[in-house]
Amino acid sequence: MADKKIQRGLNLKEFKNPPAQYRGAPFWAWNTTLEEQDLKWQIDKFKEMGFGGFFMHTRSGMATEYLGEEFMRLVRGCVAKAKGKGMLAYLYDEDRWSSGSAGGKVTKNKEYRQKTVCLSLKTPEEMQKLCEKDERCPEFLKAFDIVFDKSDRLESYKTLSVDEEAVGEKWYAYVLLGRRSGWYNGYTYLDMLNSEAVSEFIMVTHEAYKKEVGNEFGKTVPAIFTDEPNFGEINPKAYVRDGLDAEFPWTQRFATMFKDKYGYDISENLPELVWNLSRNKPSKVRYHYYAFTTELFALTYCDKVGEWCSGNNIDFVGHVLAEPELYSQMRTVGECMRHYKNLDIPESICFAMRLNSQRLSKRNRSFIREARKEWRASCTG
Secondary structure, eight states, rough: OOOOGGGGGOOOHHHSSOOOOGGGOEEEEEEEOOHHHHHHHHHHHHHTTTTOEEEEEEEEESSOOOTTTHHHHHHHHHHHHHHTTTTEEEEEEESSSSSSTTOOOOTTTTBBBOOOEEESOOOHHHHHEEEEEEEEOOOOEEEEEEEOTTTTSEEEEEEOOSSSSOEEEEEEEEEEEEEOOOGTTTTOOOTTOHHHHHHHHHHHTTHHHHHHHHHGTTTTTTTTEEEEEOOOOBBOSSSTTTTOOEEEEEEHHHHHHHHHHHSSSSGSTTHHSSSGGGGGGOOOOHHHHHHHHHHHHHTTTTTHHHHHHHHHHHHHEEEEESOSHHHHHHTTSSOHHHTTTTEEEEEEOOTTHHHHHHHHHHHHHHHHOOOOOOOOOOEOO
């Protein structure tokens, strides 16, 4: 898969007995308490079954500490076992998925936790009380006086102080930290729009693997897999006037960086992210927000991680979240093609005969041709 010498194509002899690069490699679920003897026995079975290698994929239920001393000892042992059997040992960059938090090791630091901007009818006092137990740490941003037309579209809006009365409905904007979850071992997902947070993820994960098995990068360890990174989830309203909160991906310097690019303060125009303008007028603000968030995420994550991989002689393989449909992409990554740019080996998920899986595979092949990349991966199930 990563051996450039083999990429000229297969001859008949190699076709009959393909080298490791051309053989399948399972997502090898690491769970319960990991035992070296069991892991090496399973590698022997992979070889007997005809696999060319394996992805060491941490899954739910693993009792061995992720990235801990024992975990890394076992990674080294599996890499050595693979090398001895002429197989490939692929790394996986997260405790379960989505990639970014390093199993909560990075997001113990509140500065690196995922952030959203939330529009709500709740007053600052109400929001503070609601969030006091879950460490979402609401930070008041703006208050808005919003007037709707007869079709429930934005007739007008303006900012006002916390104490001012509104002519229309009074909505408040807050910056919130992500929700803590057992999925992230009691912490949150990463702020994927924060370059410093992603740098810390690389330090905790990629640099740790480099220290342990970096001498095999580009050889027995050809690639590291990233799984479903995303900027969060845009949660627009199901119904225009349902009174519920609406949340959008954010980061601490979002408004400053946005103003540097577009010349205006998006924090004063947040209602346009939630509600359509009167008379069906298109929203420049909404277009700018989606375009900016997509590019910022690409620069901060895939470009940065891809650059690290390129500088350390290891291929960057994987896929982003919610790729099958344009709408799902828009809500979680903006658009997936931009993020493939610095993936050495873009991957697509193909589940049975689902139509969206087939479309995704065709789109993946199209990108490979357009970008003149030499490899693509397909996860089937």
